Amino acid sequence: MFEQMSNKMKRIKPVFIIAIGVALASQININFFLPGFIVTLSIVILPVFLYFYKQFNPIEILFATGIISPIYRGMFLYFGTNNLHITIGIIGADVLFYFSYGILFYLLYWKKEKKGLTDLFFSAFLCDFFSNIIEISIMLRFRGYSYIMFQDLAIIAIVRAIITVCIILLLKYYKSLLIKEEHEERYRKLILMTSSMKSEIYFMNKNNSDIEGVMKKAYLLYKTISEQKYPTELKNLSLDIAKDVHEIKKDYISVIKGLEEMVGKKTDTTEADTVKMNIKDIVNIIKIDVLEYIKINKFNVYLEFKLEDNFNVVEHFYIVCILRNLIYNSIEAMEDIKNGHVKILIKKSEYDCIFVVTDNGKGIKEEDIEFIFNPGFSTKFNTQTGDICRGIGLAHVKGIINDVFVGTIEVQSTLGKGTEFTIKIKEDNMEGVSV
Structure with missing residues (x-):
């Protein structure tokens, strides 16, 4: 029993939220034709709600709206005119407008099996137009009609229907952008x-x-x-x-x-990935990741990527690992430097693909350079805990460059001025071309 009541409340709650939203939007209005007859913003957003909440019967929504919105409007009317008779007459016509809108929308749009934005446009136009005719007819006591009145009501209905469709298109476009951005973020993290x-x-x-x-x-x-x-x-x-x-x-x-x-692949076999990735896309993924790392750790480091040539990479996961390792090492080497600068140059030279990672960090001691690619070697340690870094980053890098790409890596460093790593890999090895 409690579960049934809970499910019922879950269904009723959105209906009343929509009704309250429409009631609030109805306060943005202008008087038209005669006192009490208004053109409101609510009839622009109402079809938008009905379009995105297809699971709810429009009659339920409009009947709830036809009670809440007129009562809300009636309170302001009564305090403004202090005349209960006039207030009841106006809100009574308002109630009929929403009730007739709900019934018409149900018949013209909601019951259709296949429907699109064109159907919504014509349904919104017809519901708006005929519901307004019903409302104004009640207020005029079915007399005093004119051609201009019907013409103006038709123009208002068309304009509001166009605005409704435009709002829906904008919301759908915005939603698609969010989905695309979310997918790109997930793909980047997966890579x-x-x-x-x-x-x-x-x-x-x-x-x-x-x-x-x-x-x-x-x-x-x-x-x-x-x-x-x-x-x-x-x-x-x-x-x-x-x-x-x-x-x-x-x-x-x-x-x-x-x-x-x-x-999804054994790395100890000769099997190679057949899916190639553009180096430009790889750079974009790494750039976003490193910029986030710099921001989170509040490093004062400027990151510069210079891509002179474009090419495809088969073993793209390994290239991502190599470049991230070198860039992160460069950033960490500038922890106490005020204006750190890391430059990543990517280019081709004859048959080689060349990657150059340069920083203006503290540099490496000359006696340490020959050991930096050895597993376990590290000059970095935590000054608070005394823990030494495990020192396999550069060992990773050199091992992958040598074994996977059959390439080379060289380092030049000046203590107090900075370090430069240069990687050279044959273009055929980079693109997985059989020789």
């Missing part, structure tokens, strides 16, 4: 998330080879100890180590497979 996951899978596969090597060494140690006269405890310990490494490898492989299923 960024997938690029991060694929780069992590790549690195995990490389680590998996190292784990395989450790496991072989562990079994070799167990075999060597077994053949020699070492204590049994040492023999068992070496066997346990070999078993533990094997279990770690199994778990590691399970994690990799799970991630590979999520991104």
Whole structure:
């Protein structure tokens, strides 16, 4: 019983909200023909409500509106004229207008199986025109008609119907823009998330080879100890180590497979993505992401992308990962700099695609440059906690450039002035052209 009442209230609530909205809009009006007969904004927005709330019977909406709106208007009329008889006469005609509008709209538009904006236009025009005739006829007591009156009512109805359709078209266009923007945002986040996951899978596969090597060494140690006269405890310990490494490898492989299923492609095979992505689109995705990062962290950094040439990229997820890593590193290197500047230049040179990421950050010490691409190396640490960054960003970058694209990366840096990374990848490798 309570559930039925709740469902009923959910249905009634929108009807009364529409009715109240129309009642408020009716206060924007002008007098026309004779005292008490007004042309209001409410008859412009009423068909808009009826169009977007197709699930509600227009008779229900208009009958609710025909009670709420005239009562609301009648209160102002009575306080203005202090004449109950005149007030009742005017709001009575108002009630008939809304009731007749609802019945006509139901018959002309709502009952149709197939209907569009053209049907809505003619329905809104006819409902407006004939309902106004009914209202003014009551107020004139069915006498005193003129051709000019019908002409003006027809013009008013046409104008209001045109405005109604224009409002609906604008709302639909605005809605489509919001949907498009939402889809683009979701697509951008999907690209960024997938690029991060694929780069992590790549690195995990490389680590998996190292784990395989450790496991072989562990079994070799167990075999060597077994053949020699070492204590049994040492023999068992070496066997346990070999078993533990094997279990770690199994778990590691399970994690990799799970991630590979999520991104929809195994990264440890020679299979390549066949879907190419334009570098211009890649740049747009990265730019939005980095600008948000700068804004959230309140960095004083100016980001500049210079795209001299355009080309397609097959392994676009990896390019996103590479550029994001380098740009983020550059931004972090300018944390205490007042006017940071990161420039990303993308161009072609003969058969190469070239990416240059330059910053005016604090630079890298000359003795550190040869180690920056080593896994685990990092000069960054949290001054509050003392935690050192894991230092696999640049190792990621170089590994992907070398293994996936068969390209090169070089770095030039001057302490206190800035750093420049230059990546060169053959155009055929970038676009996935078989040679």
